Amino acid sequence: MTHSSPALQIESLNAWYGDSHVLDNIALHVSEGETVTLLGRNGAGKTTTLRSIVGLVRRSGSIRLRGRETIKSPIHKLAPLGIGYVPEERGIFSTLSVEENLRLLPQYADSAFTVAEIYRLFPNLQERRHSQGTKLSGGEQQMLAIARVLRSGARILLLDEPTEGLAPVIVQEIGDLLKKLKSLGYTILLVEQNFRFAKKLADRFYVMENGKLAETLTLAELNRQPDVLDRYLGV
Numbered sequence: 001m002t003h004s005s006p007a008l009q010i011e012s013l014n015a016w017y018g019d020s021h022v023l024d025n026i027a028l029h030v031s032e033g034e035t036v037t038l039l040g041r042n043g044a045g046k047t048t049t050l051r052s053i054v055g056l057v058r059r060s061g062s063i064r065l066r067g068r069e070t071i072k073s074p075i076h077k078l079a080p081l082g083i084g085y086v087p088e089e090r091g092i093f094s095t096l097s098v099e100e101n102l103r104l105l106p107q108y109a110d111s112a113f114t115v116a117e118i119y120r121l122f123p124n125l126q127e128r129r130h131s132q133g134t135k136l137s138g139g140e141q142q143m144l145a146i147a148r149v150l151r152s153g154a155r156i157l158l159l160d161e162p163t164e165g166l167a168p169v170i171v172q173e174i175g176d177l178l179k180k181l182k183s184l185g186y187t188i189l190l191v192e193q194n195f196r197f198a199k200k201l202a203d204r205f206y207v208m209e210n211g212k213l214a215e216t217l218t219l220a221e222l223n224r225q226p227d228v229l230d231r232y233l234g235v
């Protein structure tokens, strides 16, 4: 492991659901401290890419976390390497309270937030600390899902459509939170349909199409050629 290794480096990644070959030779990387967004139409393979990284689908190729090969690692071996996955469905324990959700997870690193630090970052979770997961708003559930991975000590965050279904004011709050995490040096790989949201955060973009990577662009390149997105996303 060298210090210059990207936080996440993927090469020749293929993935399958049963016989269906859904990711075709994906190569991408995310540097330490970088925020990268995966864009693409529904079904392009964005969620499957995140699920492949954490070993939730059958996959082959190479996935290195800070230089360490993890393609054969089961999911429970990944959290100690500093990666945290927040799925689209958020994955909180809905019958437990906010605080129970936060206290249940093991901490893997010194960088793990304490519950007090989580409450400083998410004052509304502190207010709701005795509320059951099912009683939370969509925005609160999303905040709790992100808080849980911070609590585990993850420094590389995989976030699947964190703004989906949320009101604009809450989307703004999530945006502010991600900017803060970025300023703290977190590495973020984001799947996002809301391009206007992603544009305010991301350093780089990958565009996926039919299970392949079609394009990689920096923010500056994207601003110079906005028609690229029309072509792939029809936006």
Ligand SMILES: Nc1ncnc2c1ncn2[C@@H]1O[C@H](COP(=O)(O)OP(=O)(O)OP(=O)(O)O)[C@@H](O)[C@H]1O
Residues within 6 Å of the ligand: 017, 020, 022, 040, 041, 042, 043, 044, 045, 046, 047, 048, 049
């Ligand atoms: N559990 C599954 N079993 C079989 N095929 C699946 C499964 N989940 C997704 N797929 C297929 O895999 C392909 C990639 O889906 P994926 O969910 O990764 O796309 P996506 O880009 O994240 O789109 P979305 O925004 O709709 O989630 C699609 O063709 C989809 O139909």
